[in-house]
Amino acid sequence: MYSAKQISLLALVLAQLLGVINCGVYDYTDTWVLSDKTKNFPDNAVLGGFDPNGYDNFVGRVVYSSSILPARIVAETGSASYNTESLANTATSYELLVANDTMSYHWVHSYDGYREKNAVSVGTSYTNERVYVCRCRTDGALFIGTLYPAQRTCIVRYGNLPLRQLEKYEVLVRKSKLAKWQPLLV
Ligand SMILES: *[C@@H]1O[C@H](CO)[C@@H](O)[C@H](O)[C@H]1NC(C)=O
DSSP states (O other): OOOHHHHHHHHHHHHHHHHHHHSOOBOOSSEEEEEETTSOOOTTBOEEEEOTTOOEEEEEEEEETTEEEEEEEETTTTEEEEEOSSOEEEESEEEEEEOBTTEEEEEEEEETTOOOTTBOEEEEOTTSOEEEEEEEEETTEEEEEEEEGGGTEEEEOOTTSOOEEESEEEEEEEEEOOOOOOOOOO
16 A cells, blocks of 8 residues: 555656646647747748737747747847736747748638637647647737637737737648649750
8 A cells, every 4th residue: 555645746756747748739730830039030931910019920939838939020120929818928949940942831710719720820828738729810910819719709918018919810820832833845
């Protein structure tokens, strides 16, 4: 028989193991490049929107507190902003989503946590939920936000602006293209 102490120790070890398994896991379906302001900005980064300062925002992702979250990257400053379901934050290191000759990215109108086909997932959250990339118009900007399908809203929080949770938004989806047809030269 195990003592109560041994059992509680075992429970603790198990809880920690589960914690490790549930920690934010990156999704590798798409191509993301690690970047920061010292690196050249990739030509094929995916445009997502613009912030209230008028800067274009490209699609990125960051890891924060065991969650992988979508991020808004500004090419001119090399900075990133992102939000959890409640907090606004910034990051100096991030990954940028890049398109290529066979894969392109588009925004489709969606609502209410509907699971769009081929939606781009950045990875999982600390609760092991898939996290998707959404965007919506609010506060004079077109913000890239965080979509947890179970919460049925596109969540945006930027700087000192209030937390926004929109039921109608756009979702980022991938679309594969046929490789360019090469004509035979005769
Ligand atoms: C294009 O991107 C897709 C998705 O990230 C990837 O699977 C594929 O290998 C890439 N193709 C090239 C030619 O890099």
